[in-house]
Amino acid sequence: MTVESTAARKPRRSSGTKRAAGAASAAKAPAAKAVATAQNAEPQLVQLLTPEGERVSAADNPDAAEFLSFVEDITTEDLRGLYRDMVLTRRFDGEATALQRQGELGLWASLLGQEAAQIGSGRALRDDDYVFPTYREHGVAWCRGVDPTNLLGMFRGVNHGGWDPSTNNFHLYTIVIGSQTLHATGYAMGVAKDGADSAVIAYFGDGASSQGDVAEAFTFSAVYNSPVVFFCQNNQWAISEPTERQMRVPLYQRAQGFGFPGIRVDGNDVLACLAVTRWALERARRGEGPTLVEAFTYRMAAHTTSDDPTKYRRDEETAAWEAKDPILRLKTYLLASGGADEAFFEALEAESEALGKRVREVVRAMPDPDTMAIFENVYADGHALVDEERAQFAAYLASFEEGH
């Protein structure tokens, strides 16, 4: 099946068709509970690598068939690369969590469990594509070539991001949830105006999907047919609130009402995330407009280091998701298929250690900003009040020096 016919004929193809039917029948049931159950039920989704580490073939799953063509070019070496990305990202994330516990970072938002969603989608991007992340996209940043230590400044409290988004086409982390989906849409409108064939991807979570800005981004991108992919990592929990508190129908189905395709992918399957994101990006490049990808995954750690998941979720749930671990399943496949040997894993372990060490060193050496940085970059063209307050505060600070 060609890419074009996939998009043109069956935009929401995948298990999504079945899910839509399921939700519709549930909605007819008198009890609202039935809908909630439909939302929670084990979803059918695009999966190319099972939790047991087995590749899905077209014969196994016709729904997966059309997406297999999007990863046909992926070699064993590529798979090792994806594995390396996930391992190093997890190591970086673990190191950051440890640094927060040691008091080196004020806060950390862990991506533990979401490595496949981020690496799969991140590796689908071209250099000229533009990424609008939320505050947990450490794996996507890794794929963009952003030095991971750059991500730590805001969590250490020395800046609010600070990197130049245009260097890696990776926008600053956005903390107000959902805001960046509109920035991505506007940027994509600009891409279309420029006649470029770049695509834009906006990351957000299941909690952000409740925000009006996300709905407005869907509206604008649909109306202007903007080349943007909305990549929602549904990690099941918005701090302590489960998806039942965010939605009554599966997230990806929402796209239909806005007039563009939505699809649910196994967010713990790096290969499926890569394939589905490539499919969506190609639609964008061909001028076919936005796509909503719902990566169905799980946040294994806390929302941030400030909350305590034991207060709001069950151990059995976490354990069930542990069995779907994105890294473990690829390792199983690589070992079983002979795609990697012990030497590869050992070398990677050494590389992980080195990354962890570097992250620790860089964070601890990160200097506090100069006090007068408070007044810097408030305005591009300057501002009389800022100038006045800067001068007053400088004089105030200088008065202590004179007292010596």
Place this chain on the structure above:
Amino acid sequence: MAVEKMSIAKALNESLRKALETDPKVLIMGEDVGKLGGVFRITDGLQKDFGEERVIDTPLAESGIVGTAIGLALRGYRPVVEIQFDGFVFPAYDQIVTQLAKMHARSLGKVKMPVVVRIPYAGGIGAVEHHSESPEALFAHVPGLKVVSPSNPSDAYWMLQQAILSDDPVIFFEPKRRYWDKGEVDIDAIPDSLHAARVAREGADITLAAYGPMVKVCLEAAAAAAEEGKSVEVVDLRSMSPIDFDGLQASVEKTRRLVVVHEAPVFLGTGAEIAARITERCFYHLEAPVLRVGGFHAPYPPARLEDEYLPGLDRVLDAVDRSLAY
């Protein structure tokens, strides 16, 4: 010298036209700005001449308008967005305050946000609820935003040009009840700095400071006071962020008295900031406390009451008398 007489509305339209002609990156966005030319016709004819790709009718979603303008600015465009009425800006307030205002600082200066948000504001046109508000202090309070308001056609023309040229986000408040007031515009002039106050009428006994729609009221008050032998200076602030305190200080040091006039509620308003700063700067020059005339701490009233709510000639002259009585 090309001097033309035109209304504020026409001056704004000409200003947008010039910006579109000058810079292909300038875009106009908003609700009904295309074929209709905006509910006040400020963008009249622009879509016809520049096309739907430059003059963009948007979905009716203010957060979406500002949020996508931010994305377009990141792509190198210079969007000029129109919010249809003052009271409708609040759905976009989050994008303006948490994103537009902070992007430059957050990126340590790497990202510029040349976005102009045009808002027809303030009362006096007999409109329904949410169509007559003066929320300028809410924006002036936000670091990262610049806030201006013209009071006459020449300023409307030039200040909008300068706002569009600025690499900072500018909230551009248009005094909607003055849209049809006419005046001369010199389109070859070299304009003042966007944020410089202007002495609109010279006087010796007291200074009235105002901006936007209240400048005209203050000029009328000054003329009325002159008949009683009082010499009133009127300063048109033009900019609420930053405020030209040096310019205002010069006037107050001369007249030794100051009354600040605006339509917005007095409490925690622009006048409060001016009173505090001018008191600090001019404590030994002042003959009277800085007084304020403005709206009440109440929702903008139904149209049949707005003449009572809005500061008019009598309330301004009353404040002048109170100040002079010290």
